[in-house]
Amino acid sequence: MTNERNIATKIIVKFMFFLMALTLVGIAWTAPAENSYISQAATHRVKEAGVESPVTAVLIHFRGYDTLLEVTVMFLVAIGAMAVGTSKEDHQPSLLIAPDEKLLAKPMIRILLPVMLTVSIYYLWAGAKKAGGAFQAGTILGAMGIMLFLAQKLYAREKESVLWRILLVSGPFTFLTVSFISIFFDNAFLEYPQSINSQLIFIIETMVKISTGAIFCILFTRARSLSFLEKTQ
Amino acid sequence: MSHSMIFPVVVPLFSAFFIFALGNKVNLLFLLFFSLSSLGSVLFLLQNTLSSGPLKYHIAGWGAPLGIDLYNDGLSMVWMVGTSVIFFLILLYSHSYWKSKEYPQKIKNAFYPLVFALWSGMNALFLSSDIFNLYVTLEVLTLTAVPMVALSNKKAAVLASLRYLIIAVTGSLLYLLGVAFLYVGWGTLDISLLTKLVTPSPLSWGALALMTIGLIAKTALFPFYFWLPPAHSQAPSPVSAILSALVIKGPYYILIRFWNTIFLNIQNPMIDYLLGFLGAIAILWGAFQALRQDRLKLLIAYSTVAQIGYLFLFFPLAINNRNIWEIAIVFALAHAFAKSALFLVAGNILCLYEKDTISQLEGSHPYLGPSFFIFGLAGLSIMGIPFSGGFVGKWNILYTAITTQQIGWILVVILGSLLSYAYILKIIKYSFSQKQWQEKKKNPITFSMNFTALLLASISFIMGFFFLSIIHLISIGSPFGE
Amino acid sequence: MIWDQYLPLIMFLISFVVGLLIFCISDSQHRLRIFLNLIGAISKLFLIAYMFWGVYQEHHYEYRLPVFPGIDFVLAADSLSLLFMGLSILLWLLTTIYAIGYLEHSPHQSRFFAFFSLCVSSTMGIAMAGNLFTLFLFYELLTISTYPLVVHRGTEKALEGGMTYIKYALTAGIPCLIGIVWLHTLTGDRSFHETGYLSSLGEEHYTALRIIFCLLVAGFGVKAAIVPLHGWLAKAMVAPAPVSALLHAVAVVKAGAFALIRLVYDVYGVSFLQNLGLDFPLLCLASLTIIYGSICALRQNDLKKCLAFSTVSQVSYIILGISLFGTLSTIGGVVHLVHQGLMKITMFFGAGNLAETLGIHKIDEMDGVGRRMPGTMIAFSVAALGMIGLPPMAGFVTKWYLGLGVLESGSYWVIAVLLSSSFLNCAYFLPILYRAWFKKAQGDFEEKKEASVWETSPALLFPPIATATLAFSVGFMVYSSVGPLAWIKMLANREYGYFMVYPIPYNLTLSNNIGNFILFVFVLSTLLLLLRKFLDKVLFFALPFVCSFFLYLGIFQNDFFLDFPQYLFGLKIAINPSNRIFVILISILWTASAFYSYSYMSHTPNRLRYSFCFLLSFLGNLGIVLVEDIPGFYFCYVLMTFAAYGLIVHDGTKPSQKAGIVYLVLSILGESMILVGFLWVVSYTQVMEIAQISSIIHTLPGHEILLGLFVVGFGIKMGFVPLHVWLPLAHPCAPTPASAVLSGSIIKAGMFGFLRFLPLGIAELPVLGTVFVFWGLGTCFYAALVGCTQEKPKTILAYSSISQMGLAAMALGMILLKPELSVFIQTALAFFLVHHALVKSSLFLGVGMPSSAKKIVLPGLALSALMLAGFPMTSGAFGKTFLKNCAVEAQVSSWTIFFMGITSFTTTLLMSRFLLQIKEKQPVSHEHSSALWQFISWGFLIISSLLFPYCFAFDGHPLKLAFSAKAIFSSLWPVLAGAFLAWFFLRFPKKLPKIPEGDLLYIWEAFAHVFFKIVKKIEYHPVKKWTLFSMVSSETLSKYSQIPLSLEARLQSFSIAIGFVVFLFLGLFFSFFFY
């Protein structure tokens, strides 16, 4: 008898969600067709921001505050993952590639690594003009790190290491300090002085890239720190 | 354009990053320095607001429609000051709590940066006047609170934090959908602009509905309360104090802010009555469940569920007299102080016993004397005995309920306070029993732990006396209209 | 000056700060804690004195702090609040001293004293609250600060009791809060205004105001322990003694009553409440509580529980006073606030002492405790008698004013409530006193404290004595201008604009004498305690000299009129021609019996108690004749009654105990009727002097009932037939000198009452006159006949006194029939009374003579028997002929005169029966050394009764009459016939019917039996079962909570939550389409 009831409830639930989708579509239908006027403003004033692609301009200049908080969120999750962490033996999940798999590990690393490095640097540099930027570059760095970890070139350590902590915190830290210091050059918070605008952005972008990469590695391995040397403990 | 507005966000964030970098070498000196500087930044802003009224700050120099603005008026100021004081005291408490509870270093390294990040997230939430930015700050809140719950390294705790994460993020995403509707409809994300532009239309109704559900889920009102008790009771005591007192008040602040700005003229009494009704159920259900618990922290958690019910009682009452919101704020603050004191006392008790079952409190443990006194003092505020913040709320709910002929709420308040008497007395009763203890080992509850809890409890108790000054502070920039 | 503004706040803060400081002190620092406590108490005492003086000078103290938008926190010290504060501060000081002694070695003392001072500071707050909001604030704080005190002991029972208390108290807060908030919505923030600030509200608010009033009365009623809400008071008795003393005498219970006073007078206003029609229900509630409280107290065996229930009924006196809305009832109600506090706290101290030093908690363990702890028990007895409402103590003042208030307000049924309540008070307090003083201790007590020169540690002993002295002096010095009554009259006049009925002239002389009076009494009591060892000898041997001093006064002192305005209600003592003869008579009798008891009582065990009662009853008996004002008369009357009770139950045997109870029940009944009569007279004439009263008594409205009350009241004392049942029981079992005096002079108190109060010679009351004549005749014959059937000689003598009194009543009747002859008949009556007193007491003393001197005793007794029977040429003959002539003069119907003749026949019958009994049944008289003093006093009495007709020059008239042959013959034949008949009948006593001693007693016992059955039924009335909290208690809650368990589990899952998301979304969204 129970499964009739289950099926009945399932049908009701599905019907409810269908109703909800219907109303949401109804609402969305009434949305006005033309773009809101501030999006046009954004595209016009992108020149002032010193960055070509409007998206990056919005991301860094107009709504830089959101990006700052976003970077902090990434960093917080890293802290959370490290704190939660897993017990020691889980750091060698079964999916690790066995070291003697000559066929696959070595050539893969030898070829892919430089390619991934150049692509990430390209992304970083392209950010100003086309879509791209610190996060995309950072993800690629992270992917590199995970690959090394899987190929057992990089080992997860439980030991606290100041280097990794600084690495993790460098991105948000520099973003914050740079935008904070700009106050003393009588600009608003997060407003970079015109003269050295692009250089500053570049510094921030690189630091954020590096720490994003490190965050992704930590997130995947949930270790305290990673190192290339095969340490016993 | 004074930069004092951004300090409350930046300084705690800086401290978070520094402390994270310091790792194991964090000691009392650093803690004091960072927490005092964060508190100082907020007080500096308070001093500015008092002198020059509500402040608006364009981040990165761009105007409102394009960039993000920070807006600070009496309402946000009161919240920031209240939360900062609580943060400061809980940080002090937690320092000696970890030591006496011998928590692993790993926990401390994660706890302090998360707390400071949460502090800056809360300040950012109170200051921001951009609805998408509010989404991001809500996420900051969630993503700092969830790992903190998981800190106590027990399966139940991690499960509770996961459940908390899923519910909270669902809420945020629904809120984000509401933001999308508003942005599509009126093209701007800034609250002050939206208040002028938003007109009653299916888009705004949909946005209101979605946002309300999102924020209710995060404030743990009745239907969405189930994640709160396990999360707040499993978490270590300072964390559950922060969660119960502060984190759930963030979304509530946003609701009040929207109710008085964006949705001012498109809300309808039906919604207010619905929220009030849910609040009433929360009061009765939470208090009833609290009475049934035999674990102290679960009891306090369910009492939070009940007190949140009170907060939502203000919606139907505020239909046509909006200055009742000031009372809601004071009530929420009083609850924050009282609830944090209660959880800190629970922490004290957990330092002595490994489990916090109530029945074992039978004999009045010599070390628990002051803790029971603090519990009593904070309990008075929860019960709404005169001159506590709770009483202020109770009095004005009754007053407005009678003037606006909404008799139903009076009944709810009566039953609620009766039940609250019952579950507070359930604990106080044990503080006088006679069983003698011969405890030789050093008293794990240090003076600082007792003092911070006492400070929190006494603030909540005598809040009735400086109620008028709080009202005066709130009314800067008249958030609730003349 | 600004100092005035902050004084109330300072007053509150002192004890608040002291409380907080004591919290921080560890348990071991006794010295520091005591120092802090005392500093706080004494500084408050000075402050309150300063404020009393200030308020008297019309200073205005008010502290105002805006707290809510539109609501202020107001502390205003007006005269009413000062009264309550003064009481609580004074008693707080005493209770602190007591608590220091009481909690010597118990743990958690810092916590105790901290909450103790917090509790007092909240009482200060309640007293000084300027508006309802502040009052409610401190009302709740009081609950919070008293809970830890109630559960201080921490035992299981204490916790359970505390839980009940806090449940009641906190739930009481809810209706209060709603009522006050509702009132605020109607009137906004209004501070207390003299005649209430609600009368200005329009008509449409009346129903709301009625509901609010009910809510507030319910809220405050819990603390004031009104009936349905009183359950917590008995349960809270688990608290240590100082807590139950301060809380249930002063702080908590009075706070409730005080709040009600504020509500009725300063919020609603008296007249407004009346036209709202709310006064009657409040009155009924108060009366119900009074009766119910006393009934419950009746059944309690635990001492503190009994006191708790008596508090329940006593506090409702205050509410009764308020709800009667009269000037006098207000004064009565408010003054009871102070008096009940003083008396109740003494009793709780006493109970605490008993529990602490002897471990006594139950009433039936209290046998003979008076001997072990005299100081405490004296204080306890003073307070207990005060609670009953006996004159010198404070309780009487309240009863007096409440009584006047009731009569002034016109709802007469309340008088019945007052009387039944004081009757019930006697029913449960007097057995306690009887056990303490008159019963021997079963085995020795379990000494919990180490022996010390005092009966218990000084800190425990002096507070009760101090409060007892206060209660006594406040009652005794009613009109002193410093006492509470003066303050309340000023308050009533200034605050409520009531016309001051009895303005007290404020002059310095009055104020200082209460000070030195309290000092005098306090020194006296400590002196008594110090030299209690040789007190016994001193008092016993001083007795006759005291009596003879008054004899000297009666004979040689010329007429004087003394007026003591500050004692009682303006005591006036006078010797004037009309009462001089009686003064002499009484003092002769009492001196004779005092000398007699020198030898008779020299070796009896509790001689001190005997001499104490003997002295007091002598003063009471004498006072009835001397005193000129009504309250004074009532005071002496009651003093005589209760002291005589001490004499009756002196030997502690079973029959004397039963006789004591019957005597007490009937005399209290009579005395309360007399009190009602007095109240009636005073409330109509506002005149206190008896002389002026007696002339206009028959003109007052409703004078038939009034005179009826007096007849029954005094009739009980005189022993009119149906009311005489206590006399044959009581007189014989008293020790001989006491019974001599009892039937010699105390029985005549009733006659003195009639002589002073009836309008003799002024008005002609034919109905009353005939009633007296026939009732007297009936009593005379009935008593004589029943007397003949008795065995014990003393009982026979008792019956003969009843019959003689019947004769005197006939004389009274004749006066009322023929007012113009009143002077002539009165002299005859006086002569007859003197004759009867002397002869009867000589007979009684004779009975007590040692059997060894049989040869002298028998002829003496025969001689006085003949005199009583009216043998010619004796005082009896003169008296009877005197009365016969009056009957002839008053043209009473001939056969009544004939019957008067027959009375001497019946008396001779009785006397011969008495002599036979004496001869056969040789009474076991006390074997003691020298019966010298007995012979002296007996002989003195016989000689004086022989000589007195001749030496007293009664204007010559009766003597001539008695010598005429006809008179001799008419007085001789009945005696001879009586003697002949006696010789013939009484030789074979078997045939005589056996009538139990108190013949008609079994009727009265039936009444008593019915009464106690009702009481038992009321006691187990469902009200007791339906406790307010059976529903809300946590056990029942958990019982019903199984159902939601599954609901809670399901709620925990995600599905419900997300499901709600959709529902809410749809609901919220589509709600817009309706608007």
Added chain:
Amino acid sequence: MNPNMLYVMAGIVVLCIGLEGILTSKVWIKKILGLNLLGTGVFLVLIAFGKRSGQECDPIMQSLVLTGIVISVSVTALALALLQKIVSFGSDSKEEKT
């Protein structure tokens, strides 16, 4: 009915499926997947709203979505870390009913 309204509808459908996923699934991993679906659904709706009447997509919307994506990534990462931790506790303690 311009073409990108189609994408809005798609976004809403995905969103509702995500919500239902969280509601009905008993297994934690499915709930996290549901959460992701909910996120992507909302972002799809956002972008669809951004791109209308022919011009290229409104940069503000794009930046919002970018920020949203980063946040949802970190949320999912945290969720997985927590789940991993629960699994590492093993099923010794009784299986918590979701």
